[in-house]
Amino acid sequence: MHILIVAPEQITVPPILGGSVEICILAIAKKLARSHRVTVVSRAHSRYPRHSVIDGVHIYRVPSGSPMKYLSHVKSFIKGKRFDVIQIDNRPRFVGPLKQLFKGTPVSLFLHSLTFVGAPFTSRATAAKDLAKADIIIANSSSLKQQLSARFPRISGRIRKVWLGVDTNRFSPSRANKPNKAFKVLFTGRLIPRKGVPVLLKAVKQAQSKTVRPIHVVIAGGSTRSGYMESMRALARKLHVNTRFLGTVPHSRIHKVYRQADVFVCPSQQHEAFGLVNVEAMSSGLPVIASSNGGIKEIVRHNKNGILVKDYRKPQAFANAIVRLMNNKNLRNSMKRQARKDCLAKFSWSASAQRLSGVYSKINR
Known part of the structure; x- marks a missing residue:
């Protein structure tokens, strides 16, 4: 098959720094390219040429701007070409126009979250119309599939689950023996309120009083919200929690940060469709302590490869989990081994691409 993948207008492929959507697009495209012809269209960037080939994936970059301006450039570029499947990532409003341009070609909408099927980006009525035009809808977890089915019951029969993955070669356990001094707790991700960094800092404050x-604490991630990073620094100082803020770490280097930690904490305060950082941590041989919500519950198996926290709004619940793992080396090591094993078995990019390829083969018959 010749598969076209259309990235959102905000996204550069490969990613300049990070971002789960752009990471996912390129990682799956490279695996698909082993048995299919794959073309990716993304926004232009001064660092990249208009066309490049990475591991067999042809990436073309067009001018961006508003979503519709970007879409017009995408349409101009692909007009007259032939594809067997068109995949659109995270932009329901692109489905109709591209379906109109390529009549008879199956169009897939790959959704990474609920963000672009609700306010403030669109109304439920408009989202329902856009979704109805897609031949197939890909959800990155059973949780997201269930949420979409509940909101838009008419398209529930066209939704397929494809878990995301991780580069298990790059994200691998550290072979070096860590000095048995400080216990290192890691958080990676965007510094925005819904990610729960204040809950983590308060939890560590409480955990420290018990040992x-x-x-x-190591926090790797930047913030687009003015002043939010500084407010988190101020909170860490106020609580007297030893915290190192790394800022935004390019995804090409983030695997080195995981290897320096003892445990990974994901204190998300709202629904997470999947939670890519958790599989990156697990593949790196880290036990994960995470909020028991959304797709996280499909990744983290309680008391097997990590700990799920039901009362995730309460710092004490995370503090108890941190102390438990810190004080029980055998349990920590057992979870590390299981976490790595689970990633190799279920959460590799090869597994994601294989599942997606199977879905596209069926709709292209």
């Missing part, structure tokens, strides 16, 4: 071993 003489020092606990160090």
Whole structure:
């Protein structure tokens, strides 16, 4: 098959720094390219040429701007070409126009969250019309599939689940013996309120009161919200929690950060469709302590490869989990091994691409 993947107007492929959608697009495209012809269209960037080939994936970059301006450039570029399947990532409003341009070609909408099927980006009525035009809808977890089916019951029969994955070669356990001094707790991701960094800092404050071993927090991620990073620094100082803020770490280097930690904490305060950072941590051989919500519950298996926190709005619940793993090395090591094993079995990019390829083969018959 010749598969066209249309990235959102805000996204550059490969990613300049990070971002789960652009990471996912390129990672799956490279695996698909082993048995299919794959073309990706994304926004132009001064760092990249208008056309490049990465591991067999042809990436073409067009001018961007508003969503509709970008879409017009995409249409101009692909007009007259032939594809067997068109995949649109995270932009329901692109489905209709591209379906109109390529009559008879199956169009897939790959949704990474609920963000673009609701306010403030669109109304439920408009989203329903856009979704109805797609031949197939890909959800990155059973949780997202269920949420979409509940909101838009008429399209529930066209939704397929394809879990995301991780580069298990790059995200691999550290072979070096870590010095048995401070216990290192890691958070990676955007610094925005819904990610729960204040809950983490308060949890570590409470955990530190229960042990003489020092606990160090490492936070890797930037913030687009003015002043939010500084407010988190101020909170860490106020709580007297030893915290190192790394800022935005390019995804090409983030695997090195995971290898320096003892445990990964994901204190998300709202629904997470999948939670890519959790599989990156698990593949790196880290036990995960995570909020029991959304797609996270499909990744983290309680008391097997990590700990799910039901009362995830309460710092004490995370503090108890941190202390439990810090004080039980055997349990920590058991979870590390299981986390890595689970990623190799279920959460590789090869597995994601294989599942997606199967879905597209069926709709293209």
